[in-house]
Amino acid sequence: MDRGHSPKRRKIDPEQFSVAPRPKFHKQDHLRASPARSRSHTPRPRDGGSTPHQRSFDGPEPMVEDFDSMALDRDWYGGEENGHTFGDDTHNPFGGAESTWLDAQREAALTEKKQNSRASARAMQKQKDVDAWETNRMLQSGVAQRRTFDTDFDDEDEGTRVHILVHDLKPPFLDGKKVFTKQLEPVPAVRDPQSDMAVFSRRGSRVVKERRQQKERQKQAQEATNVAGTTLGNIMGVKEDDADSAAPVPGEDEKKGGSKFAEYLKNNEGQSAFSKSKTLREQRQYLPAFAVREDLLRVIRDNQVIIVVGQTGSGKTTQLTQFLYEDGYSKQGLIGCTQPRRVAAMSVAKRVSEEMEVRLGGLVGYAIRFEDCTSRETKIKYMTDGVLLRESLVEPDLDKYSCIIMDEAHERALNTDVLMGLIKKVLARRRDLKLIVTSATMNAERFSRFYGGAPEFIIPGRTFPVDIQFSRSPCEDYVDSAVKQVLAIHVSQGPGDILITCELVAERLKLLNDPPKLSILPIYSQMPADLQAKIFDRAPPGVRKVIVATNIAETSLTVDGIMYVVDSGFSKLKITPISQANASQRAGRAGQRAFRDEFYIQTIPEIQRTNLANTVLLLKSLGVRDLLDFDFMDPPPQDTITTSLFDLWALGALDNIGELTPLGRTMTAFPMDPSLAKLIITSVEYECSEEMLTIVSMLSVPSVFYRPKERQEESDAAREKFFVPESDHLTLLHVYTQWKVNGYSDGWCIRHFLHPKALRRAKEIRDQLHDIMKMQRMNLVSCGTDWDIIRKCICSGYYHQAAKVKGIGEYINLRTSVTIQLHPTSALYGLGYLPDYVVYHELILTSKEYMSCVTSVDPHWLADLGAVFYSIKEKGYSARDKRVTEIEFNRRAELEAKMAEDKAREERRIAEEENGPLIKRPGVGAKKIVSDGTVKKPILGKGRRRGF
DNA sequence: GAGCACTGC
Numbered sequence: 001m002d003r004g005h006s007p008k009r010r011k012i013d014p015e016q017f018s019v020a021p022r023p024k025f026h027k028q029d030h031l032r033a034s035p036a037r038s039r040s041h042t043p044r045p046r047d048g049g050s051t052p053h054q055r056s057f058d059g060p061e062p063m064v065e066d067f068d069s070m071a072l073d074r075d076w077y078g079g080e081e082n083g084h085t086f087g088d089d090t091h092n093p094f095g096g097a098e099s100t101w102l103d104a105q106r107e108a109a110l111t112e113k114k115q116n117s118r119a120s121a122r123a124m125q126k127q128k129d130v131d132a133w134e135t136n137r138m139l140q141s142g143v144a145q146r147r148t149f150d151t152d153f154d155d156e157d158e159g160t161r162v163h164i165l166v167h168d169l170k171p172p173f174l175d176g177k178k179v180f181t182k183q184l185e186p187v188p189a190v191r192d193p194q195s196d197m198a199v200f201s202r203r204g205s206r207v208v209k210e211r212r213q214q215k216e217r218q219k220q221a222q223e224a225t226n227v228a229g230t231t232l233g234n235i236m237g238v239k240e241d242d243a244d245s246a247a248p249v250p251g252e253d254e255k256k257g258g259s260k261f262a263e264y265l266k267n268n269e270g271q272s273a274f275s276k277s278k279t280l281r282e283q284r285q286y287l288p289a290f291a292v293r294e295d296l297l298r299v300i301r302d303n304q305v306i307i308v309v310g311q312t313g314s315g316k317t318t319q320l321t322q323f324l325y326e327d328g329y330s331k332q333g334l335i336g337c338t339q340p341r342r343v344a345a346m347s348v349a350k351r352v353s354e355e356m357e358v359r360l361g362g363l364v365g366y367a368i369r370f371e372d373c374t375s376r377e378t379k380i381k382y383m384t385d386g387v388l389l390r391e392s393l394v395e396p397d398l399d400k401y402s403c404i405i406m407d408e409a410h411e412r413a414l415n416t417d418v419l420m421g422l423i424k425k426v427l428a429r430r431r432d433l434k435l436i437v438t439s440a441t442m443n444a445e446r447f448s449r450f451y452g453g454a455p456e457f458i459i460p461g462r463t464f465p466v467d468i469q470f471s472r473s474p475c476e477d478y479v480d481s482a483v484k485q486v487l488a489i490h491v492s493q494g495p496g497d498i499l500i501t502c503e504l505v506a507e508r509l510k511l512l513n514d515p516p517k518l519s520i521l522p523i524y525s526q527m528p529a530d531l532q533a534k535i536f537d538r539a540p541p542g543v544r545k546v547i548v549a550t551n552i553a554e555t556s557l558t559v560d561g562i563m564y565v566v567d568s569g570f571s572k573l574k575i576t577p578i579s580q581a582n583a584s585q586r587a588g589r590a591g592q593r594a595f596r597d598e599f600y601i602q603t604i605p606e607i608q609r610t611n612l613a614n615t616v617l618l619l620k621s622l623g624v625r626d627l628l629d630f631d632f633m634d635p636p637p638q639d640t641i642t643t644s645l646f647d648l649w650a651l652g653a654l655d656n657i658g659e660l661t662p663l664g665r666t667m668t669a670f671p672m673d674p675s676l677a678k679l680i681i682t683s684v685e686y687e688c689s690e691e692m693l694t695i696v697s698m699l700s701v702p703s704v705f706y707r708p709k710e711r712q713e714e715s716d717a718a719r720e721k722f723f724v725p726e727s728d729h730l731t732l733l734h735v736y737t738q739w740k741v742n743g744y745s746d747g748w749c750i751r752h753f754l755h756p757k758a759l760r761r762a763k764e765i766r767d768q769l770h771d772i773m774k775m776q777r778m779n780l781v782s783c784g785t786d787w788d789i790i791r792k793c794i795c796s797g798y799y800h801q802a803a804k805v806k807g808i809g810e811y812i813n814l815r816t817s818v819t820i821q822l823h824p825t826s827a828l829y830g831l832g833y834l835p836d837y838v839v840y841h842e843l844i845l846t847s848k849e850y851m852s853c854v855t856s857v858d859p860h861w862l863a864d865l866g867a868v869f870y871s872i873k874e875k876g877y878s879a880r881d882k883r884v885t886e887i888e889f890n891r892r893a894e895l896e897a898k899m900a901e902d903k904a905r906e907e908r909r910i911a912e913e914e915n916g917p918l919i920k921r922p923g924v925g926a927k928k929i930v931s932d933g934t935v936k937k938p939i940l941g942k943g944r945r946r947g948f
Numbered sequence: 949g950a951g952c953a954c955t956g957c
Contacts, residue, residue, distance in 0.1 A: 341955070369957050386957040415956060606955085614957090671957035712950090768957090809949085824949040846951055 162836065162859045163873035164804065166814055171649045173658035174642060180627045183608065183635040280355045287315030289323075289459050296320075296457055297327050304427060305435045305451040309444045310459035316438050317344075317407050318352050321364075321380045324403050324434075330379035332432065333402035338385040340413040342368045349373070349382040369671070370764050385415040386671075389422070389618070393668060396622060397426055403434040409447060410439040412605035412634075418615055421631045422622065424451065450633050605634045612636055613674050616644040617653055620660045621668040650800045650868060651678050652896070662900040669776055670769065672700060679797035680769065681778070685895070686793040688783035689773065691733055695790070697766035698732035699841060699853065704758045705825070715753040722752075723827040726835065727855035729794050730787055731827045736762065777906055792865070795857040798839035799866025803851065805834045811851065814862075815869060823850040837862060 170176075284290055289310065299306055310316040317337070324335045339345040349366035358364055365374030366382040374381055385406070392398055404423065409416055423435055437447050437454075444456045607615070616627065624630045627641060648654045651674055653664030663681065670677035676696045683692030698704065707715045722738070724730035739759050742748040749756040773780060783789045803811035809822050809829065820843060822829055828838070835856030844850045863872045 384956065386955095390957060413955075707950090821949095829949080844951090850950090 164814065164837070164859050164862060164870045165873050167869055167871070169868055170646070171654070171656050171658070173654075173656065174646055174649070179638065180641040180645070181632075181635040181638050182628070183637045185637065281357075284315070284319065284322075284355055287319060289315035289319040292457075292459055293319075293323055296459075297323055299455055299457050300324070300327075300434060300436065303455055304431065304433070305437070305454040307444050307447045307451070307454055307456045308436055308438045308459065309441055309456055310438065311440070314459045316459055317348050318355065320405055320436060320438070321352060321382075322356065324405075325380055329403050329434070331402075334378070334400050335380045335403045335405070336388060336398075336401045337380070337382050337405040337407055338388050338416070338419065339382060340385055340408050340411050340416055342384055344408075345382045345384050346373075349380075352380060352382075370768060385413065385419050389415050389419055390671065392419075392422060392426075393618070393621065397430055398423075398433070401433065403436065405436045405438065407438050409437045410443040412443075412607070414606040414610060414615065417605055417607045417633060418618070420450070420633055424631050427451075446633065450631075607632065607636050608634055608640075610640075612640050612644040613647050614672075616641065617648055617660075617664060617668055617674050620648075620654065621665055625659070647800065648674060651675060651797075653678070662896045662903065666776060666899060666903075669772055672696070675797055675800075676700070679794065680773070682796050683790075683793050684778045684781070686783070686789055686796075687779075687781040688786075688790050688793055689778065689780050690782035691787075691790050692793060693766055693769055693773070693780070694736045694762075695729050695733050695794075697762045697769060698736055699729075700765050701758045701762045702755075704732070704735060704754050704762070706753045706755050707825075711753075718753040719825070724787070725827055725831050727787075727791055727794070728827050728853040729841070729855045730790060732853075733790070735759075777902075791855055791857060792861055794855050795839055795861040796865040798841070798855070799862055799869060801841075801843075802837060802839045802857070802862055802866070802870075805836050805838075809834070811838065818849065820849045820851050822854060823852045826852070826854050828854050828856065 289296070296308070308316055308320065317339075321335050321337050324330070329335055337348075339348065345366045345368050349364055350360055353360040353362075353364040356364060360366075361373045361375055362377045364380045364382075365378040367374055367387050368384050369386065388398075388404070391400075398404065406416060406419065406423075409420065420437070423433075427433055427435060435451070437451070439447055444458075448454050448456050619627065619630060645654065645658065648664065649656075649658070651664075651667075653661060653667050653674055655661050663678070664674075666681055667674050667677040670680060676699060679692055680689065680696055683689040686692075705715070705719050707719075722731050722735045724734055735754065736759070738752075739745075739749065739754070744760075744763070746756040749759060770780070800815065802814045803820060804814055806812045806819065809824075811820050811822060811834075812818070813820055814837075820840075822834070822838075823844070828835065837859045838851070838854045838856050839862075840851035840855075841853035842851075844852050859870075860872060862870045
């Protein structure tokens, strides 16, 4: 064991502490002997020597050409002679022991800070009293029970020495009696689990499996002949770019410059004979929407809400905004049009700007995350519904807008649904606001009912007639059938491009005798903009274009020249049958009987299927006190809401009566999972926000580790080089830092089996979060190399997702007592020992229930930071247990009071800066500072009317 | 010892 145990830490005897009998890992010896592994332990500041992290944050960064050369360098982690060996029996898995001095310093500093501020101390004391009283009442009244149970499930042999007691404490507002929603029962995912389609969908596609295996074999053969590195680059389709690795990261320069998508699209004219012979203005006249222009405008003038029904190709998405603009609605405010997808928002805006012959970003603009392509001149604004939802946080009445078009509402995306309920409330306050909801035929009536019998306006017909054919029965292998269909069309039907929703076409094409030319183009939303734009390119003469799309194609993405659509009738999302609405939208071939019997009439709205922690927090921050009052078109199930409320309470975003706390309010500023937002917020207090920002960004993108089936061992070895043994979170930080040190190079990524795209996106997200933090006036501080601080901070954000070791690779969830596994890709896996206590980012259910992204924590941290749930079992524990619970309540109250005070002070300062030291007229966004330091928002929008 | 695809801020 290394040196230096602080008195505080001595409670835990390291020898006892580290899971006395180590699990009998058959791999262990191998691992212990591995030199790579013994080097990749957590950098410890006291080991002497600086780590790359320290350098990268404290001074000019050394440009290191290649990670290879440094990863295995002996001074990379500050000298091997100071390192531990991981097989060492006495090694303390919680290497944090040494950091206690720092903790003490920090705590002292914090206390000092608190004492300096008498006002906040008073507020804190008040909060403390209130909370103590509240806790007491809760327990006394029996509203909350302090049911404690012991996690002492180990047998004697495997027994761990530190035991944690788990409390089953519930907030009073979740007493099990309160009803939060009209939907009490869960919503089943499949209409009839025994139906052919459901069975086929579970079975998956055989051809895909076969193809995968075949690919693997090929690659293995290739590997033997190829030099490593080159093949991989080819597979991933990214060029080696070391020559210009110092060049600015794509996205960085374009972000400020505005329209990246617009750039790529510039010279791509449509390609059908129709679009070649007519100007864009002329083409407009042929759209079905154009024929009904006057009628439509009249209905809009006479009604506040209308439902527009029109099929794809009717021109509703592109024409509605222009009609409204031409009719003068833009004089009162923006004409906004929401889309559920980014690509749609961009491409439609582009199309409209062309039709109106204006620059994209001028009169016509769009806004999506990371990209605001609008300006002062903008009158028509396309955006994703998430953007509008975020805007409503700042401007609850959406004052900027005179009209809002909610396009593709029938898709029932989560954001669309929330927005619909929200706007319903806004409409009551703002009689001058117009709402147009567009929908496919099936749902129109529902929308109409939802908006109190709003008139439905049907745009008849479509530009091009569509002939729908169903296959006779559900296809057993949907991929196989769809591919066959494409080729059938290709060799036997007339010209025209094909849109299809699955892969594998190219390969089969080769098997054909002398096939006609076919250009195959994929599209999905994560794809870089330049590649996305390719699908709009004209195919060379004599070549037919096949666009392979995800359900991105279901929306208003209209590609000129498409004559055939092949649809499998399945939605890839867990491969369940899609709804009738989807199927008719996709104009698919799914088997008529199945269409009737096995499809839901509508897709189950996302709001009834997903975790709502985010949404509930958003609604709370918008002032929705009782969720039962919120008008959901389809209310989410009770279970979903109660878990969300509980999670939010456990995180400290909601107080004991279910109201938003200042912490919760700050959390809403971050567009992400509440637990991640909390990590960022607490990291400020822990003074490691620079690092946490990186970790959170990395958690917000799909895995950065590239792991091709055919080169598993190689990629695993590459991944292991990044491992920080105690933490996957820190491993992610490590990867990002190395990427940064290596000039954000794509080539470097490829060599180390990392996805450059994912990393670049992480950087984008990091930049955005960075801006938000600045706006929130949160400090950006680096903790340098003191990674134990980070682990502690992680513990404070994740304590509700903690587990205790149970067996080999097996853990037991502390709160639910469910057995869960460590995912084999975790840095903790095969460590030689398993840390007693861990927290995890998420659970993934595949063959088993796996924890992914895991960090080992000290049980005392769990007890201190997550005292709502845990305490350390000691003699006479009930006394301590009680004390600890109170500590947590008080700690939370202190934090909240402190934040509220900071914020209030800041707001006062800004207000005075703007208006001079005078009493501010309570207007939109003005906040009332109440004597106890909490911030209350006045009721907004009362009596606001505008002429129209 | 291992699942993978997709959407949004």
